[in-house]
Amino acid sequence: MTRYIARRVLQMIPLMLGISVVLFLIIQAAPGGPEGMMLQSGLTIDPSVVEAYRHRLGVDQPIYVQYFKWLSAALSGDLGFSFQTSRPVATTILERMPATLELMSLSFVFAALVAIPMGIYSALHQYSSFDLLGTTASFLGIAMPVFWFGLILQLVFSVKLGWLPVSGTQTVGATSFWDQVRHLILPTIVLSLHSIAGWSRYMRSSMLGVIRSDYIRTARAKGLRERAVVFRHAVKNALIPVVTIMALDLAGLFSGAVITETIFAWPGIGRLFVQSMYARDYPVLMGVLMMGAFMVVFFNLIADLLYAWLDPRISYR
Amino acid sequence: MSAMSVPRGNALPHQVQVRSQARIIWENYKRHKLAVAASAVFALMALACLAAPVIAPYRFDAIDLSAIRQAPSLKHPMGTDDLGRDLLTRVLYGGQISILIGIFSAVLGASVGALVGALAGFYGGRLDNVLMRFTDIAYSIPTLPLLIVLSSFSGSTVPTIVLIIGLLSWMPTARVVRGSVLSTKEKEFVEAARMVGASNRVIIWRHILPNVAGPIIVGATLGVGNAIIVESSLSFLGLGVHPPTPTWGNMLMDSQATMAQKPWLTIFPGMAILLIVLAVNFIGDGLHDALDPTLRRR
Numbered sequence: 001m002t003r004y005i006a007r008r009v010l011q012m013i014p015l016m017l018g019i020s021v022v023l024f025l026i027i028q029a030a031p032g033g034p035e036g037m038m039l040q041s042g043l044t045i046d047p048s049v050v051e052a053y054r055h056r057l058g059v060d061q062p063i064y065v066q067y068f069k070w071l072s073a074a075l076s077g078d079l080g081f082s083f084q085t086s087r088p089v090a091t092t093i094l095e096r097m098p099a100t101l102e103l104m105s106l107s108f109v110f111a112a113l114v115a116i117p118m119g120i121y122s123a124l125h126q127y128s129s130f131d132l133l134g135t136t137a138s139f140l141g142i143a144m145p146v147f148w149f150g151l152i153l154q155l156v157f158s159v160k161l162g163w164l165p166v167s168g169t170q171t172v173g174a175t176s177f178w179d180q181v182r183h184l185i186l187p188t189i190v191l192s193l194h195s196i197a198g199w200s201r202y203m204r205s206s207m208l209g210v211i212r213s214d215y216i217r218t219a220r221a222k223g224l225r226e227r228a229v230v231f232r233h234a235v236k237n238a239l240i241p242v243v244t245i246m247a248l249d250l251a252g253l254f255s256g257a258v259i260t261e262t263i264f265a266w267p268g269i270g271r272l273f274v275q276s277m278y279a280r281d282y283p284v285l286m287g288v289l290m291m292g293a294f295m296v297v298f299f300n301l302i303a304d305l306l307y308a309w310l311d312p313r314i315s316y317r
Numbered sequence: 318m319s320a321m322s323v324p325r326g327n328a329l330p331h332q333v334q335v336r337s338q339a340r341i342i343w344e345n346y347k348r349h350k351l352a353v354a355a356s357a358v359f360a361l362m363a364l365a366c367l368a369a370p371v372i373a374p375y376r377f378d379a380i381d382l383s384a385i386r387q388a389p390s391l392k393h394p395m396g397t398d399d400l401g402r403d404l405l406t407r408v409l410y411g412g413q414i415s416i417l418i419g420i421f422s423a424v425l426g427a428s429v430g431a432l433v434g435a436l437a438g439f440y441g442g443r444l445d446n447v448l449m450r451f452t453d454i455a456y457s458i459p460t461l462p463l464l465i466v467l468s469s470f471s472g473s474t475v476p477t478i479v480l481i482i483g484l485l486s487w488m489p490t491a492r493v494v495r496g497s498v499l500s501t502k503e504k505e506f507v508e509a510a511r512m513v514g515a516s517n518r519v520i521i522w523r524h525i526l527p528n529v530a531g532p533i534i535v536g537a538t539l540g541v542g543n544a545i546i547v548e549s550s551l552s553f554l555g556l557g558v559h560p561p562t563p564t565w566g567n568m569l570m571d572s573q574a575t576m577a578q579k580p581w582l583t584i585f586p587g588m589a590i591l592l593i594v595l596a597v598n599f600i601g602d603g604l605h606d607a608l609d610p611t612l613r614r615r
Binding site: 014019023027029140142143145146147148154155159251252254255256258259273274277278285288292293295296297300 | 450451453454455456457458459461463465466467470542549550553554569572573576580583584590591594595598599
């Protein structure tokens, strides 16, 4: 077990290096460069000023030099400085992190609490009207663009009904807990939409597979109460593949957060990313993308470990 | 149908009905009622968008300042926007671009994925290793943020958007195809083909790819819906196709600021996206069932 984890962690190193090379090349390929904003201002700027600016940021050096500089600094936790604010990228990201983590973890829990019972009930009452309704809702949820869902919720609950705030994390001046909760409701629902739709489908089909298996028939045959059969025998086994998919999707929530934070003016990583993109702030873009990639790789590992841990038939090698 | 090319019961005893592969798949597909209905919806929407120059009531850029911001009415079934442009017309024209981007990027993604997967699975060894490690890398980068970066760099014309979405959606197909190729290449019919002297190219194209076509086609179909959503998300962030060319995404972006007063500007383009992606997903579902020989009822 320990050896398996150690090997998997070691395998992450070349993968992350590969990712950093690809990302660095892509980001450097950007036309315009950080001085683009300066030049766009319409003022006549002395080329020597532009050159000095580029030199100060280090973007006048050959790309491999820039990469190795970035890499050696990154290995010691220094992701460079933001072109816009001149503040360390790592600090900027860490500042924005809590807001994103709050939103992501709440959405994750909310999605799990809705999707899993929904999948179980649908499977136990296959083709019932609840099942059909759930299936339809899931297909709609998967086909719906996240941002449009967000706009419609804003339109209905904030603009028309006035029940919930349109955006932001809290009302200016208000510090109550309830105020913050009200601001969280819509973004959480929007971000969890795809997860609820996907996971409830997985849970349903996984559960359907399990309740037809021999050991469930055995459990019933020996006279266990239906509740024990369902929860202790069926749900436990049906959850195994679903839990791994949930771990994999956790990284996908990050992509969703970019859109959700943009709609609701949520001051997290996603919004930082979009703002940095407009400003061509390479170090911040690079930092956020690397962090996102690390999350994907990390949760892939977690998913594999969970799978092996939950399913005794799989052994570590 | 192609089944008719085989004379029924000609040299066969007991009037055995001969069904071609395509006929079998079609008959299986027809059983999936939702998929059939979805095909009709998709065809109808695609045709309506294609025929926009003929059936649209107005020109897509026809500004009518005497009719700005009108709610849906008989004259303007979906209302008008800030410049008095007819929304129905713009939804139809926008659909052309959105559907076009969806189909082309899905085809591109599936082709690249099939190629990478087939090469990796068939040749194995070092090539497999290199290609699959590269797939791992591409898989690990969060797609949407990367798409945002790439489209902000590339100037957002229709071909560049197709290229970017297509080149970032091949990884799942590559993995699935590689897996299928690995198992298919050990089959007896491949050995037989090799024995009669078929070249690697012939074996890949004639013997292996047709047998892994199912997952490729299903992947490409679902890819259409995904690409339409991605395009609209990019447009929503102002990074998709630029106005005045309408796409469903940039129409939604325009509508955001005035959503409270003119909800129809937000509702109709979004419904169009929802409907077409829903249809495409059901079609993919139907194809999945129809193309998988293990699920077939004969």
